[in-house]
Amino acid sequence: MVTMRDVAERANVSIATVSFVINGTKRVAPETRARIEAAIEELDYRRNVVARALASSRTRILALLHPDLEARPNATVIQFVMSAAHGARERGYDLVLWPVNDDEQMSHLLAGGLVDGALLMEVQIRDSRVDRLVASRVPFALIGRTENDDLPYVDIDFATTIDEAVGHLRSFGHERIALVTQRTKAGPGDEPGRIMRAEAAYLDATSALGRPPAVIPVEGTSAGGREAARTLHDGFPDATAVILVNEGASAGLVKGSRALGRSIPDDLSIISASTTRELGEMIEPSLTVMAAPAPQLGRLAADALIDQLEGVQEAPPHLLIPCTLVPGQSVGPPPQARRH
Amino acid sequence: MVTMRDVAERANVSIATVSFVINGTKRVAPETRARIEAAIEELDYRRNVVARALASSRTRILALLHPDLEARPNATVIQFVMSAAHGARERGYDLVLWPVNDDEQMSHLLAGGLVDGALLMEVQIRDSRVDRLVASRVPFALIGRTENDDLPYVDIDFATTIDEAVGHLRSFGHERIALVTQRTKAGPGDEPGRIMRAEAAYLDATSALGRPPAVIPVEGTSAGGREAARTLHDGFPDATAVILVNEGASAGLVKGSRALGRSIPDDLSIISASTTRELGEMIEPSLTVMAAPAPQLGRLAADALIDQLEGVQEAPPHLLIPCTLVPGQSVGPPPQARRH
DNA sequence: CTGAAAGCGCTTACAG
DNA sequence: CTGAAAGCGCTTACAG
Incomplete structure (x- = not known):
């Protein structure tokens, strides 16, 4: 496995500088940048996402929490799932599927630190999972709404x-x-x-x-x-x-x-x-x-959550789209x- | 955030010992174990999965590679996806959805080190994605088969x-x-x-x-x-x-x-x-x-892949189930x- | 049976 | 503009 250290050695710089060019986090002299980019190319280097996640305390993984249906999910649910996965990927995030019915298990998963945020489907008017989500301190967006309209959501009108x-x-x-x-x-x-x-x-x-x-x-x-x-x-x-x-x-x-x-x-x-x-x-x-509007809503939910994670947005998103x-x-x- | 160090301090042991009881990797004296378990309980400690992944070089994440369909995926495809997610979760693995059509992008994702293994859907008789998968050295199982019957697969008969x-x-x-x-x-x-x-x-x-x-x-x-x-x-x-x-x-x-x-x-x-x-x-x-048999096949595919990752199995799985x-x-x- | 320590591969203040 | 170094929170030989 080729690491950042390998790239740094080949380009005659420190790993910090390599990190700066990969992430664009600091300005680097053009010649230095060119050397580093060449080394990356030659070594076919890919930054390890796990190490990055640990160091930056950002995993860039999102969870899609949905009931683990014994019954077949209907076509609309699927469109949500697929469009959310697609929207996340387009912004460089991964979406993990968490089929959970049990609040306890949900809190457990959330506490593991794998995900930066969560999308919750099949939200009910009164929903104990939402309380757990709030308590977990993991940022989230709902697909659907509870009684409490203050939480970030995306829903059909x-x-x-x-x-x-x-x-x-x-x-x-x-x-x-x-x-x-x-x-x-x-x-x-x-x-x-x-x-x-x-x-x-x-x-x-x-x-x-x-x-x-x-x-x-x-x-x-x-x-x-x-x-x-x-x-x-x-x-x-x-x-x-x-x-x-x-x-x-x-x-x-x-x-x-x-x-x-x-x-x-x-x-x-x-x-x-x-x-x-x-x-x-x-x-x-x-x-x-x-x-x-399932295909739009899944993507909008992912976007809303990511905006929130990246601090791009002002108020919690409240999106309503009719059929x-x-x-x-x-x-x-x-x-x-x-x-x- | 409560870490392993916090638990170790409270239980008056080293973090290594805490790790041993959490993972069951080494025998620990009963009294020591009890102290550690109590500390974990009291602090409501949850091991950080990202740190574990980096240290053990096992992320316990699986990718589900599927075409990013503009068209609606049919009901059978969905059953695969949901049952694979469920099967993975039951064995402590997470499943990320990777909607990719582009081989290049697939290789890129695979090289990032996020996943321990991959499940590939909609396999074709000749499939360049399979070649990429093999080249990536990431363990995998196919849902479907290519011409080459030697690769691990699970398919409808x-x-x-x-x-x-x-x-x-x-x-x-x-x-x-x-x-x-x-x-x-x-x-x-x-x-x-x-x-x-x-x-x-x-x-x-x-x-x-x-x-x-x-x-x-x-x-x-x-x-x-x-x-x-x-x-x-x-x-x-x-x-x-x-x-x-x-x-x-x-x-x-x-x-x-x-x-x-x-x-x-x-x-x-x-x-x-x-x-x-x-x-x-x-x-x-x-x-x-x-x-x-989509509900069974998704789970079987996940199981086959995990068995492979955990070295549980002998030969590459070749499962055929008729409708x-x-x-x-x-x-x-x-x-x-x-x-x- | 337990611990000290190295190391996983990155990011990120901090110096210069 | 660049680098040395600490640190993210774990696992895992290695000693004892």
């Missing part, structure tokens, strides 16, 4: 997203609109913020319509989607449209509704919010979706409107 | 998988079976091994049937799937069944075939090989799939058979 979805349906004449959400093992209050915020926005919008709300929480699976179709059919027969905030149940809702003899969109219009375009294309009829409407073939006028 | 798929279709009476593969930007020969191996197994099986082969390479997207439906319809009208080795095109093939007036499975039977159960459930009618048939509703008897 669910209020705007749901408003737009409702507006889209209303423009077709729908007034009775149901909401399918995701059931969590956690009790009420500990659910992911997206569920609570989407629900709040939905309640707002339906109260404006003067119609009683219809909220149906199911599992994020095909079976959950079919269950939602049944509940909708039996419990809310007057609903002419439904908005999903449950990626995994989307396909099941469509299949389940059709199995119950309801044609889409003739009998029922469907919008799946906070998901991917690809999902919409896979389903028949093509689903109208609100595409999540984008991607029309498919699952939304049309409600049955009454078509009859007239 | 495509030959067996395709054989089973063909067998399943033949048991329903199909004789004319087409294969839809994935088109790659790389030239022939540089495609992912799974395509070549699946194709070879398919050619074998169809030659046994005495029928000319029908191989249709398309993009791994919904549009690609629809294109495959058209090609199949126009170019191979006598085919009564099709096997996909193209996860992303599965839904499009179903939608496209139905759009062309072909009922599934009445007019055309479909099996999607090397994908997830979830994909099968999402599609209407439910797709018969060969579920990829599992999960019957859906997309396979039935061919039209001729039903007519009789």
Whole structure:
């Protein structure tokens, strides 16, 4: 292994000077710099990142803390992960994946000094992991939000997203609109913020319509989607449209509704919010979706955290981005409107 | 920050002894050990992983090298990633995500000394990244295989998988079976091994049937799937069944075939090989799939690599696991058979 | 069974 | 503009 010492000897300088040119931390005479750069080139030298980390007490490694899902993570989660990894790499940082469900284990990992900062996914309204993070003194950024809006975060703007979805349906004449959400093992209050915020926005919008709300929480699976179709059919027969905030149940809702003899969109219009375009294309009829800005958000989260680590920024970042409407073939006028 | 020195002072021993009990590297008198453990507990000491890495020249970090996909990685890829991260963590290793397409950049990262070993995904028959990996002297395991079978790998057994798929279709009476593969930007020969191996197994099986082969390479997207439906319809009208080795095109093939007036499975039977159960459930009618052993393979790859690093193993690991048939509703008897 | 000491390969005040 | 030296927090022969 070629070390900085080898380079220094070959260039006839001290290792300090080599360090200065590699890091650009001090001005070095042009001729000296040239000699050093030549030596680096000739020896094919690469600075050891571990030694650098120890000496500078900066590892340039970030952790991505995510629940260790027995269930399959959905496509949106993946886009977060990949774009965060990419964004980090582009700025010279590495991203380690920490699949942890246990607060204790998380604190342990954080205390090991491997990472300079952490990104936390699947943040809940009340989230003990966030308390641990704060206590660990490791800088972080949340992907999602808690009740406490002061912490640095990056999140989907669910209020705007749901408003737009409702507006889209209303423009077709729908007034009775149901909401399918995701059931969590956690009790009420500990659910992911997206569920609570989407629900709040939905309640707002339906109260404006003067119609009683219809909220149906199911599992994020095909079976959950079919269950939602049944509940909708039996419990809310007057609903002419439904908005999903449950990626995994989307396909099941469509299949389940059709199995119950309801044609889409003739009998029922469907919008799946906070998901991917690809999902919409896979389903028949093509689903109208609100595409999540996951690819941007992952990178933004990484950038926000790195800015914080490098002292580039002023205030803690608070970024909210709504989903984008991607029309498919699952939304049309409600049955009454078509009859007239 | 509390260091090993703090612990040593509090327990009245040298830091060497503290190191011995933490790592279990040397026997220590029970009373001494107890004093040290108490001190660790009281000070809530956590060994610094960076210092340990530098001193022991073992970072306990693994890299997961994967292409930096502009396109969305499919569900199977994700399962690999997540299970590899989980498997690594369980053995005390961290997994960093390295989205790299450029060989040069890969070598650079490898030379930095951050990782003890690497896992390489999306391996191609001829793969310059593998040559770089070998040259870098960093231990590795492949997820997939090159031509050179001597290197350590973990892979899906495509030959067996395709054989089973063909067998399943033949048991329903199909004789004319087409294969839809994935088109790659790389030239022939540089495609992912799974395509070549699946194709070879398919050619074998169809030659046994005495029928000319029908191989249709398309993009791994919904549009690609629809294109495959058209090609199949126009170019191979006598085919009564099709096997996909193209996860992303599965839904499009179903939608496209139905759009062309072909009922599934009445007019055309479909099996999607090397994908997830979830994909099968999402599609209407439910797709018969060969579920990829991705959740196991990711972990096995991590285990194989770690065994290698820790000198636990004898020979380089060569693990092949076939996909599992999960019957859906997309396979039935061919039209001729039903007519009789 | 325990300790003193060298060393891992860098960065960074501090001098000059 | 450059260098000598301390130090980052550990591990690991080597002695005793």
